[in-house]
Amino acid sequence: MNIAIVDDDKTAARLLADKLKGFEEAHISGIATNGMDGLALVMDTNPDLLFLDIELPDISGIEFLERIADSAASDCRVVMYTAHQKFMLSAFRNQAFDYLMKPIDDQELRTIIRRVCLDMQMPKPVSPMRVALSDNAANAVTMYADGIGRRTDGKFLIYTNAVDFRLVDVRDIGIVAYQHGSRVWEMYVSGLDKPIRLKRNVxxxxxxxxxxxxxxxxxxxIINLTYLMEVTDNTCRxxxxxxxxxxxxxGRFYRKKLIEMFSGF
Known part of the structure; x- marks a missing residue:
């Protein structure tokens, strides 16, 4: 796992790098102390994981996220690295993978590395920056029912009624919950105020x-395993x-499989 760090606090950056060296999966590909050098570092090394300080001297961490979103480094997992909780919502709205509060808690850092390892094992949609698909290929859909399907670019095509539909990326899905009253599944997606109600035949x-x-x-x-922090008192956090x-x-019949998948890396 190649890791880059962008933080104008050299002491904090070095402390984080030293902690990361304790993980055998981790390789530090570089450290930058301002936003522009950080952008160059990310473009040059294309890291698997980036620890990004939100408050940089030249550009904000949020602007940094926006700049790499449409680049060849868009697949990089970004952990926003800050002492200020007020920035967390903006970070997630801009597609940050996770956040880490300063000063660093070792358990939180281990949890993040575990999440990244799991995410790297999951198949991901091919970036359009790397492979140019034909129009026909880009629109091809494997339908599992007339209410839900998977496009060749990895996004899900979800029909909410006979004519309306929505595209959803798996990385934005937190859970899918069954509503017994209406007998339908509802998908909870980041950035949406309300869950997406799926068609009854799904x-x-x-x-x-x-x-x-x-x-x-x-x-x-149904949960997205990449968002699972822990299970306490038989409840997913x-x-x-x-x-x-x-x-x-x-559920009792699902616990063993969940533990195996959660711990098997």
Whole structure:
């Protein structure tokens, strides 16, 4: 795992680098102390993981995120690295993978590295910056039902009724919850105020078939494993922005498989 660090505080950057050297998976590809040098570092090394300070002397970390979003480095997982919780929401709205508070908590750092290792094992859509698809290929869809399908670019095509649909990236899905009253599954997606209600003919098997990171944990819930922080008192605790979903219980018949997938890396 190649890791880059962008932080104008040289002492903090070196401390983080020293902690990362304790992980055998980690290789530090470079450290930059301002935003422009950081952008050059990311473009030159194309790291798997970037620790990015939100407050830089020349550009903000949020602007940094926006600049790399449409570049060849867009697949890089970015951890916003800050002493200020007020910046967290902006970070996630701009597609940050996670955040790390200063001063660094060793357990939080281990959790982030574990999440990155799991995410690197998951199949990801091919970046359009690297492969130019024909119009026909880009629009091809494998439909699991008339309500949900997977495009060749990896995004999910979700029909909410007979004519309306929405494209969703698996990295934006937190959980999918079954609503017994209406007998439909609802998908919780980052950046949306309300869950997306799926068509009634969409089943749990169709949902988990979309991507290996989608794992069923009970009769009522399917979670995105990359957002799972821990299981305490038989309840899933999720990373932001889904940390407010506190009723995701693990069913007895699903617990063993969840533990195997959660711990198997």
């Amino acid at each position: 089943t749990s098997d169709m949902i988990v078939a979309l991507d290996p990171s989608l794992v069923r944990v009970s009769q009522k819930h 999720l990373f932001p922005p889904f940390n407010n979903l506190t009723d995701v219980k693990v």
